Amino acid sequence: MATKTKIEDIYTLLEEVKDPEIPVLSVRDLGILRDVSISESGKVTVVITPTYSGCPAMDTIEKDVNEKIQSEGLEVEVITKIAPAWTTDWMTEEGRQKLEEYGIAPPAETTADKGSLFGQSKIVRCPRCKSEETSVISHFGSTACKAMYKCGNCLETFDYFKCI
Amino acid sequence: MTKEEALYDYFIRLGDNALILGQRLGEWCGHAHQLESDIAMTNVSLDLVGQARMLLTEAGEVEGKGRTEDDLAFHRNEFDFRNNLLVEMANGDFAQTITRQFFFDGFYYHLLKSLRTSKNEFLQAFAMKSIKEVTYHRELSADFVVRLGDGTEESHKKMQNAVNLLWEYTGELFEMTEADELLIADGFVPDLDKIKALWENDMTATLEKATLTIPDTRGYMATGSRKGNHSEYLGFILAEMQYYPRMMPDAKW
Numbered sequence: 516m517a518t519k520t521k522i523e524d525i526y527t528l529l530e531e532v533k534d535p536e537i538p539v540l541s542v543r544d545l546g547i548l549r550d551v552s553i554s555e556s557g558k559v560t561v562v563i564t565p566t567y568s569g570c571p572a573m574d575t576i577e578k579d580v581n582e583k584i585q586s587e588g589l590e591v592e593v594i595t596k597i598a599p600a601w602t603t604d605w606m607t608e609e610g611r612q613k614l615e616e617y618g619i620a621p622p623a624e625t626t627a628d629k630g631s632l633f634g635q636s637k638i639v640r641c642p643r644c645k646s647e648e649t650s651v652i653s654h655f656g657s658t659a660c661k662a663m664y665k666c667g668n669c670l671e672t673f674d675y676f677k678c679i
Numbered sequence: 680m681t682k683e684e685a686l687y688d689y690f691i692r693l694g695d696n697a698l699i700l701g702q703r704l705g706e707w708c709g710h711a712h713q714l715e716s717d718i719a720m721t722n723v724s725l726d727l728v729g730q731a732r733m734l735l736t737e738a739g740e741v742e743g744k745g746r747t748e749d750d751l752a753f754h755r756n757e758f759d760f761r762n763n764l765l766v767e768m769a770n771g772d773f774a775q776t777i778t779r780q781f782f783f784d785g786f787y788y789h790l791l792k793s794l795r796t797s798k799n800e801f802l803q804a805f806a807m808k809s810i811k812e813v814t815y816h817r818e819l820s821a822d823f824v825v826r827l828g829d830g831t832e833e834s835h836k837k838m839q840n841a842v843n844l845l846w847e848y849t850g851e852l853f854e855m856t857e858a859d860e861l862l863i864a865d866g867f868v869p870d871l872d873k874i875k876a877l878w879e880n881d882m883t884a885t886l887e888k889a890t891l892t893i894p895d896t897r898g899y900m901a902t903g904s905r906k907g908n909h910s911e912y913l914g915f916i917l918a919e920m921q922y923y924p925r926m927m928p929d930a931k932w
Contacts, residue, residue, distance in 0.1 A: 565729070567725075567726055567729060567812060568726055568729030568730045568732075568733060568808060568809060568812060569725035569726050569727070569728050569729025569730070569732075570729065571725070597733065597804050597805065597808045598803070598804030598807060598808070599807070600804070600807045600808040600811065601808075602811075652715070653714075653715035653718065653719070654715070654719050654815070654818075654819050655715070655718045655719045655722040656718070658722075659722045659725055659726060663715070677815070679811040679812075679815075
């Protein structure tokens with residue numbers, strides 16, 4: 516990388532750091548990557564935020580971010596901040612599309628919709644056949660951030676990325 | 680008591696609740712009656728352990744003696760723990776686990792909801808983050824309470840037994856100490872009497888829907904954890920949880 520690193524270069528570079536549990540999503544797609552800054556001396560500071568308090572992927576993500584930036588010969592510090600609290604609203608449009616293509620239904624609506632906070636039923640679209648005739652079968656799925664649904668049309672089960 | 684001491688006390692109270700309940704729920708791993716419940720219990724556990732890590736880290740910071748989250752979780756003894764008696768109660772059958780969870784989630788939810796406007800920066804950030812997780816836990820446990828309470832004759836009986844057994848451990852959730860007084864004055868934490876009123880409304884409404892009744896304890900409520908006096912269960916929980924870090928004190932993840 517050129518001697519004068521730009522912030523945008525770091526963002527581009529971090530596109531290559533994926534969520535270890537959902538490898539189609541980058542840390543940027545997920546909204547985990549909150550801020551990047553570069554000091555006068557060229558040291559890079561990256562701010563990340565956890566999805567869930569106990570998310571076991573955070574340590575790996577922090578390590579991967581460190582290694583990715585160091586691989587460019589740059590000095591780096593990764594800071595984890597919990598405020599403001601992560602929300603699925605920060606997931607990029609591109610990230611949502613990638614999720615659905617991967618077979619995981621993306622968060623159904625924005626958290627401004629109060630129903631998402633109070634668990635009222637919402638319409639979750641089957642990522643395979645796009646039917647909206649789906650129902651929840653388990654509050655939790657393969658990770659803390661997902662629930663398990665089944666489709667009444669194609670009868671397949673699928674993961675739904677919960678809206679928080 | 681200084682303000683730092685009061686904050687330390689409050690942080691380990693919250694942190695120990697999350698840690699011990701997380702440990703208890705983790706005991707279900709591989710043992711629940713169906714895969715969905717197994718995954719639910721362990722995922723709730725994961726959220727709680729994550730919250731405990733933040734709280735104990737902050738407690739160590741405010742204490743200023745250089746203790747880390749691991750020092751506090753693995754190198755304290757029963758008398759130094761400040762979790763409520765309720766969370767250390769045995770898992771029992773699933774009715775007992777879910778009733779314990781339901782009592783606790785209701786309390787924790789209203790406490791966090793109030794802490795979102797705390798004047799303490801950490802408590803506010805912590806509450807904004809954790810309430811999202813606890814809202815989900817609360818729904819899950821209340822859902823089960825209604826389904827099992829208003830279920831079969833057998834499930835109803837088990838649920839009523841669990842409510843009868845655990846109710847006397849709920850009074851202690853709302854006990855206040857000198858730490859509360861100091862922190863309430865600064866707008867850091869809420870008055871637990873107010874949280875109790877909200878909690879009672881929730882309990883009454885859901886238990887009624889579940890056709891369950893609140894037992895008459897003739898005013899008796901178990902007490903002790905604010906001073907570090909625990910039930911016989913805590914020592915066994917710690918023995919299992921702390922065994923490895925004490926056996927291999929320099930072990931790193």
